[in-house]
Amino acid sequence: MGRNPCCEKSKVKRGAWSPQEDATLIDYLHKHGTSGNWISLPLKAGLQRCGKSCRLRWLNYLRPDIKHGPFTQEEDNIICSLYTKIGSRWSAIASHLPGRTDNDVKNYWNTKLKKKLTTTTTGKAAATAAASRSTTNPPTNVSAPTSPVPLVLPSSNNSVLANTDDQSVHSYDEPVNFTLPGLILEGSSNYSSGNNSCPFMDESCGVLSWIWSQEEEAIGADNNADLFSIFSKPHGLSQTH
DNA sequence: AACCGACGCAACCGCGGATAA
DNA sequence: TTTATCCGCGGTTGCGTCGGT
Numbered sequence: 637m638g639r640n641p642c643c644e645k646s647k648v649k650r651g652a653w654s655p656q657e658d659a660t661l662i663d664y665l666h667k668h669g670t671s672g673n674w675i676s677l678p679l680k681a682g683l684q685r686c687g688k689s690c691r692l693r694w695l696n697y698l699r700p701d702i703k704h705g706p707f708t709q710e711e712d713n714i715i716c717s718l719y720t721k722i723g724s725r726w727s728a729i730a731s732h733l734p735g736r737t738d739n740d741v742k743n744y745w746n747t748k749l750k751k752k753l754t755t756t757t758t759g760k761a762a763a764t765a766a767a768s769r770s771t772t773n774p775p776t777n778v779s780a781p782t783s784p785v786p787l788v789l790p791s792s793n794n795s796v797l798a799n800t801d802d803q804s805v806h807s808y809d810e811p812v813n814f815t816l817p818g819l820i821l822e823g824s825s826n827y828s829s830g831n832n833s834c835p836f837m838d839e840s841c842g843v844l845s846w847i848w849s850q851e852e853e854a855i856g857a858d859n860n861a862d863l864f865s866i867f868s869k870p871h872g873l874s875q876t877h
Numbered sequence: 878a879a880c881c882g883a884c885g886c887a888a889c890c891g892c893g894g895a896t897a898a
Numbered sequence: 899t900t901t902a903t904c905c906g907c908g909g910t911t912g913c914g915t916c917g918g919t
Contacts (some may be wrong), residue, residue, distance in 0.1 A: 652887075652913085675904065691905080692888065727907060738907070739887080747885055880919085889911070898902080 649684045653693055657683060661690055662698055696739045703735025707744055715741060715749060 649657075664681035671677070675687035683690060696702075707715075711733055718729045726738035726745075733741065 650889075673904075686889090688890090688905085689888075695906095696887075724908070742908075743886055882916105882918090884916080885914090887911105887913090890909085891907105892909100893905105893907085895905080896903085898900100 647684070648678075648686045648689070650686075650689070653697075657685065658693070658698060661694060665694060692739075696737045701735055702737065707736075707748075711736070712749065712752075715745060719745065719749075 653661075660681055660683055664677070664683075668680070670691075671680075673687075674691040677683075677687055678685045678690050681690075685693075714732055715729055718732060722728060724742075724745075726742040730736050730738040730741045
């Protein structure tokens with residue numbers, strides 16, 4: 637059973653805001669603030685709007701510190717990086733971008749960056765899976781395409797990666813293919829327990845990087861073979877040399 | 878010029894969490 | 899402790915605009 641609506645839909649105006657409504661809301665908020673209650677605000681301000689609608693309008697559009705221009709390359713990088721790490725937690729991502737709202741970031745991702753990710757790798761299936769998953773979901777519901785989609789991966793990094801915390805070193809740099817049902821990752825593994833991820837996955841396939849780091853954290857595995865054997869089972873992943 | 882599909886963005890919906898009563 | 903209410907979030911929808919045919 638769902639919650640009761642916050643207001644009677646028949647009694648509030650919906651759709652695009654008029655300049656007069658914007659002005660009324662801005663004027664009221666400048667004079668009184670929200671008084672800690674968005675629900676009662678429209679009544680006090682003389683607006684025939686739902687309180688949630690007022691809040692959204694203010695936070696996503698009318699706030700004086702909102703940045704309305706196009707996203708910069710640096711902002712692109714931040715969004716992509718954070719999405720890879722934390723998934724679709726738009727408010728958390730937006731908090732790293734002064735002047736940008738969660739709605740802005742979400743729209744920008746859905747309309748631009750998701751496609752950019754898709755076209756910069758041939759791993760369309762991986763991008764789709766990455767874009768559709770939520771960080772709150774267990775990592776077992778990765779959807780895979782029905783036919784194999786090879787990913788072109790960055791060239792192998794032959795350096796040995798050190799864990800800066802305990803100085804232990806794990807280096808795996810042998811040619812390897814990872815295979816999900818319908819998804820083939822070809823390249824070299826380059827795993828470090830220090831940075832908690834498999835670098836080529838991080839660059840080419842955010843979802844797998846996320847799964848990898850989550851599973852490592854959850855199980856406390858500290859060697860690649862152990863981790864791979866555990867990681868592979870729930871995802872139908874196999875390793876071939 | 879008209880049509881139509883793709884795109885971008887503002888706004889809405891519904892849920893979970895926090896908190897007050 | 900329970901219930902009601904509000905806030906904030908992420909997903910989704912609706913609509914205006916633009917570009918191609």
